[in-house]
Amino acid sequence: MESQVEQYELTHPSADAVELTAVLAALAEPMRLNMVRTIEAVGADDGMTCLDVREKGGFTASKSTLSHHYKVLREAGLVVMWWVGAKKHVRLRRELVDARWPGLLDAILRAELTDQKAPQG
Amino acid sequence: MESQVEQYELTHPSADAVELTAVLAALAEPMRLNMVRTIEAVGADDGMTCLDVREKGGFTASKSTLSHHYKVLREAGLVVMWWVGAKKHVRLRRELVDARWPGLLDAILRAELTDQKAPQG
DNA sequence: CGTTGAGTTCGATAGACGTCGTACAGTTCG
DNA sequence: CGAACTGTACGACGTCTATCGAACTCAACG
Numbered sequence: 001m002e003s004q005v006e007q008y009e010l011t012h013p014s015a016d017a018v019e020l021t022a023v024l025a026a027l028a029e030p031m032r033l034n035m036v037r038t039i040e041a042v043g044a045d046d047g048m049t050c051l052d053v054r055e056k057g058g059f060t061a062s063k064s065t066l067s068h069h070y071k072v073l074r075e076a077g078l079v080v081m082w083w084v085g086a087k088k089h090v091r092l093r094r095e096l097v098d099a100r101w102p103g104l105l106d107a108i109l110r111a112e113l114t115d116q117k118a119p120q121g
Numbered sequence: 122m123e124s125q126v127e128q129y130e131l132t133h134p135s136a137d138a139v140e141l142t143a144v145l146a147a148l149a150e151p152m153r154l155n156m157v158r159t160i161e162a163v164g165a166d167d168g169m170t171c172l173d174v175r176e177k178g179g180f181t182a183s184k185s186t187l188s189h190h191y192k193v194l195r196e197a198g199l200v201v202m203w204w205v206g207a208k209k210h211v212r213l214r215r216e217l218v219d220a221r222w223p224g225l226l227d228a229i230l231r232a233e234l235t236d237q238k239a240p241q242g
Numbered sequence: 243c244g245t246t247g248a249g250t251t252c253g254a255t256a257g258a259c260g261t262c263g264t265a266c267a268g269t270t271c272g
Numbered sequence: 273c274g275a276a277c278t279g280t281a282c283g284a285c286g287t288c289t290a291t292c293g294a295a296c297t298c299a300a301c302g
Contacts (some may be wrong), residue, residue, distance in 0.1 A: 008165050025149035027258080028142050050279070067260055086269035086278050097291055101232045107225035111141050129250055129297080150290080171270055172248070188292055193289095207248055207299035 010074070010081055014094050018077035023097070026076035027108060031061065032069050038076060040109050041091055047082075047089035131195070136217050139198035144218070147197035148229060152180065153190050157199060160213055161230050168194055168203075170211035 015118045027033050037058035042048050048056070054066060061069075071092065073079045078097065097105045140228050159178035163169050169177070175187060183189075191211065194200045199218065202211045220227045 003163050020229070021151050021154060023156075024145045024229075028146035029150050031260090032141060033145075051277095061260090062262055063279065064263075066279085068260075075291090083268095083279095088234050088279065089207070101228050103224040104228035105230055107222050108141070108145075111222045112226070124252085150289090154268080182290090183247065183292055190281075191249090191291075204299095209249065 010083075012044045012074060012080055012093075014078045015077075015100060018096065018100060020101065022076040022103075023078060023101070026072050027076055029069070029072075031059065032073060033108075035059070035069060036073065037109060039079065041093065047080075047091035049084075049089055051087070052100070053090065061081055099115065126128065126154075126182070131204075133195060133201055133214075134198045136198075136221060139221060140186045140218065141222065143197040144199060145224070147193050147199055150193075152182065152212075153194060154229075155188060156180070157213065158230060160200065160211055164213065166212070168201075168210035170210055172208065174211065 016106075027036065030037060034057055035053055038046065040051050042052070042056065050066065050070060070079070070081065074081055078093060079090050080093050081088055085087075092105075094105060133185065155178055156174055159174050162168065163173070163177065171187065171191060174180075180187060191200070191202065195202055198214060200211050201214050202209055204210075213226075215226060
């Protein structure tokens, strides 16, 4: 069996189909930004399941809300998702984003850390 | 007379008051992204007037719409604005943005150029 | 002082967006 | 098969946002 869940098609945009404004809009949402940060923090090649992201990030949003945000991140080209049995795995598309906009993701993800501290400590 | 137009207060956020999500949201709007790109392209220390931005960028939006976008950019911490007589000048706050999120603005502004070209030319 | 020019503010409106509950589709396990 | 688990799709609701026109403020110019 190749694709378990054929109903839910997982269309990922190609490198040249990704738009900068879509990426920025996706990351402009606080919860989505935290989701990306959480996914990045673990960053296993196997990816992590959506449930893992929910737990690690401490997100209290409903399933449908989380699913919606995953969709936005995926369509923006920020993450890849694939099925493993009944669970879905997610991973950052660093290769794509870094190739298209070098330094962008680094700047944003690094910012998340310094954002908590004082400006000049 | 110190401030000609005291009615229209120009409050600029301080460095530590600027939020990443606000910056990303501001730049996620295509017209605002183009406005920033236009402001950056000229980049004089005197800044350029709002009318100059409008002309150089070829924006056809109404005055009120432009004014709204300027406000968003200013409150996000991306630009500084000041009055010179009846005209308003605008300049990028690269110092602030670069200090807070190194590489972010570079990545985004550089992207605007490569965005027009083929992915691998 | 009236006119023009530059920008803001104030509604209004239409569309997008975040959130949720419910219903549904697959997978896994007993 | 039925139950539990994982995740999506849909409709609804409230909020935010981009856009505009009209009325306004202030500066510059006559």
